[in-house]
Amino acid sequence: MAADTYLKPEVINQIKRLDLRAQFVVRGFMQGLHSSPYQGFSVEFSEHRKYTPGDDPADIDWQAYAKTDKYYVKKFEAETNITGFLMMDLSESMGYSYRQSMNKFDYSICLAASLAYLMIGQQDPVGLITFDQKIRESLPPKSKRSQLGNLLSLLSQLKPTGTTDVANSIHQLSVMLKQKSLIMIFSDLLVEPTPVLDSLLHLRHHGNDVILFHVLDEAEVVFPFDGMCRLENPENKEFLHVDAVGFRKDYVAEVESFRNTYREFCFKSGVDYVPLDTSMPFDQALLQYLLKRRLRG
Numbered sequence: 112m113a114a115d116t117y118l119k120p121e122v123i124n125q126i127k128r129l130d131l132r133a134q135f136v137v138r139g140f141m142q143g144l145h146s147s148p149y150q151g152f153s154v155e156f157s158e159h160r161k162y163t164p165g166d167d168p169a170d171i172d173w174q175a176y177a178k179t180d181k182y183y184v185k186k187f188e189a190e191t192n193i194t195g196f197l198m199m200d201l202s203e204s205m206g207y208s209y210r211q212s213m214n215k216f217d218y219s220i221c222l223a224a225s226l227a228y229l230m231i232g233q234q235d236p237v238g239l240i241t242f243d244q245k246i247r248e249s250l251p252p253k254s255k256r257s258q259l260g261n262l263l264s265l266l267s268q269l270k271p272t273g274t275t276d277v278a279n280s281i282h283q284l285s286v287m288l289k290q291k292s293l294i295m296i297f298s299d300l301l302v303e304p305t306p307v308l309d310s311l312l313h314l315r316h317h318g319n320d321v322i323l324f325h326v327l328d329e330a331e332v333v334f335p336f337d338g339m340c341r342l343e344n345p346e347n348k349e350f351l352h353v354d355a356v357g358f359r360k361d362y363v364a365e366v367e368s369f370r371n372t373y374r375e376f377c378f379k380s381g382v383d384y385v386p387l388d389t390s391m392p393f394d395q396a397l398l399q400y401l402l403k404r405r406l407r408g
């Protein structure tokens with residue numbers, strides 16, 4: 112099977128077990144890396160760095176020298192490992208899907224599971240935070256193989272319900288963190304942006320790295336409807352009746368402006384912003400993690 116086939120949401124949705132879904136996505140992603148401009152990446156990553164004056168000569172890896180004729184020292188665990196948190200939005204709006212095989216929540220769960228699979232494979236500690244109006248569950252980060260089972264078990268039981276307060280939950284996490292970490296947030300961000308942007312600054316102020324996965328349904332991006340439509344807000348149950356043809360241009364422009372607000376802010380504040388919709392293959396999101404992991408490593 113071609114590598115890109117593994118990464119399509121409609122293919123992944125045919126696999127019911129989350130552990131197999133995650134393996135399937137990562138397998139296709141790693142296959143694709145080897146035939147892409149990013150083929151230099153490795154899921155294992157180098158455990159060495161070049162020798163520099165001031166390093167202890169006792170740390171030189173002579174086997175690496177014999178193979179490369181260059182001096183390398185072994186990296187210590189503190190230099191190579193990064194503590195990660197997957198932060199999952201439980202709001203009811205995340206359960207929306209129009210015509211895609213996965214709704215926003217299932218798409219995010221599968222992506223989070225795949226990232227957990229990658230991180231544990233690299234022996235990076237990873238934990239899980241779930242939130243709606245506040246943080247609901249917190250699984251402390253660990254790098255043991257058993258952690259993957261714990262993460263996938265919890266992820267597979269989650270359901271999108273109720274309203275959300277993204278900003279309050281991010282502020283809560285900022286206070287909880289005891290060390291600099293990589294925070295991977297999964298949300299449709301269908302709330303007022305300003306408080307969320309402030310909370311992201313709070314997270315960055317403490318030195319954390321942040322990847323913001325902005326997950327929308329394909330229909331929320333392209334507005335594929337025709338005729339008179341009744342639109343419902345899934346969280347407050349309010350309805351809006353519109354003429355789709357006349358409404359589409361303004362709607363699409365508004366969504367792009369909404370995304371640009373986050374894109375521009377994140378660029379200025381050092382947050383990695385990854386706009387996704389549920390029709391998109393998973394490789395773009397996984398690559399963002401590897402890029403951040405390489406910069407941190």
